[in-house]
Amino acid sequence: MSQHPDFQQEQHYLHHAKTYMQNLLTTSAQDLKTAQDNIRTSLADLDYLDSSLSYLNILENARFFEMARDQQDSLLAVQNKPYFARISFQRHDATDIETFYIGKISLFDQQTHEPIIIDWRSPIANVYYDGRLGDLTYDVRGEQHRGHLHAKRQYKIEQGKLLDIRDVDLTTTDELLQEALEGKADVRLTEIVSTIQKEQNEIIRAHLKQPIIVQGAAGSGKTTIALHRISYFLYTMGDHFKAQQLMILAPNDLFIDYISDVLPDLGVGKIQQTTFQQYIVQALSLKITPENQNDTLEKLIVATDSPSAWLLQWKGSLAFRDALDRYVDKLEADMAAQFEDVFLEKYRLLRASKLQKLFLEELHYLPLEQRLERIKKVMQADVKRKEKAVYQALSDRYEATLDKILNGIRDAEKRRRLIFKYTDERDERLPQIKQEAKTKTASYMRRFKKFNVKTLYREFVTNRNLLADLVPDWTVEQLEQFLQAHKKERWHADDLAALYYLTARLKGIRDEWKMKVVFIDEVQDYSLLQLASLQAGLETDMFTMVGDVAQGIHSYRSLTEWDSVRALFPRATYTTLQKSYRTTIEIMNVANNILQQMDEALPLVEPVVRHGEHPQFIQCAAFDTALLMQQDKLLREKGYRSIAFICKTTADAITYAEQLRHDGYIVQLLTENSELDQTKLLIVPSHLAKGLEFDAVIVGAFDTPFYPQSLDRKLLYVALTRAMHHLTLIAPSIEHFLLTANAIEHNERLEK
Numbered sequence: 001m002s003q004h005p006d007f008q009q010e011q012h013y014l015h016h017a018k019t020y021m022q023n024l025l026t027t028s029a030q031d032l033k034t035a036q037d038n039i040r041t042s043l044a045d046l047d048y049l050d051s052s053l054s055y056l057n058i059l060e061n062a063r064f065f066e067m068a069r070d071q072q073d074s075l076l077a078v079q080n081k082p083y084f085a086r087i088s089f090q091r092h093d094a095t096d097i098e099t100f101y102i103g104k105i106s107l108f109d110q111q112t113h114e115p116i117i118i119d120w121r122s123p124i125a126n127v128y129y130d131g132r133l134g135d136l137t138y139d140v141r142g143e144q145h146r147g148h149l150h151a152k153r154q155y156k157i158e159q160g161k162l163l164d165i166r167d168v169d170l171t172t173t174d175e176l177l178q179e180a181l182e183g184k185a186d187v188r189l190t191e192i193v194s195t196i197q198k199e200q201n202e203i204i205r206a207h208l209k210q211p212i213i214v215q216g217a218a219g220s221g222k223t224t225i226a227l228h229r230i231s232y233f234l235y236t237m238g239d240h241f242k243a244q245q246l247m248i249l250a251p252n253d254l255f256i257d258y259i260s261d262v263l264p265d266l267g268v269g270k271i272q273q274t275t276f277q278q279y280i281v282q283a284l285s286l287k288i289t290p291e292n293q294n295d296t297l298e299k300l301i302v303a304t305d306s307p308s309a310w311l312l313q314w315k316g317s318l319a320f321r322d323a324l325d326r327y328v329d330k331l332e333a334d335m336a337a338q339f340e341d342v343f344l345e346k347y348r349l350l351r352a353s354k355l356q357k358l359f360l361e362e363l364h365y366l367p368l369e370q371r372l373e374r375i376k377k378v379m380q381a382d383v384k385r386k387e388k389a390v391y392q393a394l395s396d397r398y399e400a401t402l403d404k405i406l407n408g409i410r411d412a413e414k415r416r417r418l419i420f421k422y423t424d425e426r427d428e429r430l431p432q433i434k435q436e437a438k439t440k441t442a443s444y445m446r447r448f449k450k451f452n453v454k455t456l457y458r459e460f461v462t463n464r465n466l467l468a469d470l471v472p473d474w475t476v477e478q479l480e481q482f483l484q485a486h487k488k489e490r491w492h493a494d495d496l497a498a499l500y501y502l503t504a505r506l507k508g509i510r511d512e513w514k515m516k517v518v519f520i521d522e523v524q525d526y527s528l529l530q531l532a533s534l535q536a537g538l539e540t541d542m543f544t545m546v547g548d549v550a551q552g553i554h555s556y557r558s559l560t561e562w563d564s565v566r567a568l569f570p571r572a573t574y575t576t577l578q579k580s581y582r583t584t585i586e587i588m589n590v591a592n593n594i595l596q597q598m599d600e601a602l603p604l605v606e607p608v609v610r611h612g613e614h615p616q617f618i619q620c621a622a623f624d625t626a627l628l629m630q631q632d633k634l635l636r637e638k639g640y641r642s643i644a645f646i647c648k649t650t651a652d653a654i655t656y657a658e659q660l661r662h663d664g665y666i667v668q669l670l671t672e673n674s675e676l677d678q679t680k681l682l683i684v685p686s687h688l689a690k691g692l693e694f695d696a697v698i699v700g701a702f703d704t705p706f707y708p709q710s711l712d713r714k715l716l717y718v719a720l721t722r723a724m725h726h727l728t729l730i731a732p733s734i735e736h737f738l739l740t741a742n743a744i745e746h747n748e749r750l751e752k
């Protein structure tokens, strides 16, 4: 292979960048040592009587230490691959063509201030991802700039060595992408900054203060993009938002483990990564154990057509939210009725009607308890302001009365008696005003009891009369079913959403749990109620929501289309991703076959052009440990590193894992709390496979075939689309996978 003409020149540049980094690393190592020494000296000098100076010294050095360490960490992380691409760019009106090397961090020459490397998230780097050579515009903090992109170049750098250079023009396929996709063999998600595609880049950089909804095909990079968007967000808006104010909601802990490497790799730390359930329990300080959503799903998989399907759907709907609103209205009215005129002594300070107006109208935008807090403040100020006047008025009244007695009553004995009487009375009442003023507000407000939201919610779901009142359109049968279903105290996702919603409306969500920006993965598994609750509680619509309705295995209670979400987030951008980067053409053909059978009429997924092995079908009457062990070994011999055996239900997964273990084969049965260990054959229930990916997937359907019904199609589709490079199906018959006899052969024929 002939060498690129600029190879040597590029080698020089790489050497220059690396040397520069090395020098910085040496300096920051010295800085670290100096800071450490200073801290040590200051600690030794710490004089307990006059410690402020040493104390300040320690604090300052600690801050300095942290900065130097952060710089060191980020340089060390990229030292072996300082950049991955370069653009030759001419700004509008400029005569020179500038060259920018793009990497994961920015590096500037401290003397010349010229960039050595620019960050992939910087505005100018957008030009690289946007694709086109030629005239273009790019955005810098909302301002459009024009320019001309002359060339794009990609580098293959490994262990600090330049291996290859590719000039990218309009016709070349993205070799870097191809290699990245073929070479992937990690059971955890990775960053993709060097191969982000145009349509993905648009989502990463889409208006950061606006919500965005992404319907993306399986493997289109939704999770990856959402994580890159977080990194881009903090880079661009870091001055206004702290990482702690951002939150990712993932389906379960297994998934959080799966994505755990990406954010630190992208320079993002300290962001909340949690599940909806965990978030609600923590934010509301609940002492409850939520039901596992997958248990409900498992029941539905085994016994389909549950009689309570309508109920689950209703609880996930906005109709439930509306009923909760009516409940809050009722509580609000009850509260408003408790306001009475406020008196100090016998003087009226505030009228009940004024307080009601404040409560019901002027402060209506606040949760009920917070309105009371405000009213309390108003009252306190009012009492304080009027206290003197009341005192004066009362004192004047006594003065006048005493005057009248002195001047008007002739009988000395009577006069003396009356003067004593009124002076005593005055001396008793006047100091009482002060006393009463002090406690007035607190004692007045005591009539309002703090809400116990959990108790109120239980009241809502168990009180027949209340329910009949709040949901008048239910039939008697529905009402009975609802009451029956809620006899036992259970906390499903929508109960938690309702609790959160009620808390938001009655008390407000505490500041430390009021994240400003939310990223939701697998959003198709959310109900509208969950989304509406989060939106109301967090008082923001800065949501990035990515999902795929074709994988909506919880659709009995969650989303089946996007229009309703768009109505809930009217400012949201809606966009779709149709290309799959995960799966080979051969595997996608089989998955597309299932997609076509779905009711949702979704467009077929386009795999990025990447061929691989043909999926194989092995006919086998019953689960056979020997066959599975042999397949696992075979796949490992072929070089596949993460291998999953996916079956429809958890019960199947448990049984097969036990049988394999019984026969001495070491496997990992994946549960929601597992940490992925790719050295073992992973046994995965289909619903838990969602979001994950493996080099090779074996799907088994023995005791529980996939039936031609919505939920099974989705579970099967999820299972099939987990495979990156290889897919094997094992069952007594190919129909167990809802495929026709020639589906796999047909696939082969297609490719010949």
Ligand SMILES: Nc1ncnc2c1ncn2[C@@H]1O[C@H](COP(=O)(O)OP(=O)(O)OP(=O)(O)O)[C@@H](O)[C@H]1O
Binding pocket: 177, 180, 181, 184, 189, 190, 192, 195, 196, 197, 200, 216, 217, 218, 219, 220, 221, 222, 223, 224, 225, 548, 551, 581, 582, 690, 691, 692, 693, 721
């Ligand atoms: N531009 C890209 N360059 C390299 N790899 C990519 C790119 N986009 C996506 N991928 C890879 O494709 C795979 C699928 O990505 P990801 O899991 O984010 O997709 P997804 O849409 O969330 O999938 P699913 O809905 O099936 O869970 C990952 O291995 C990811 O690294």
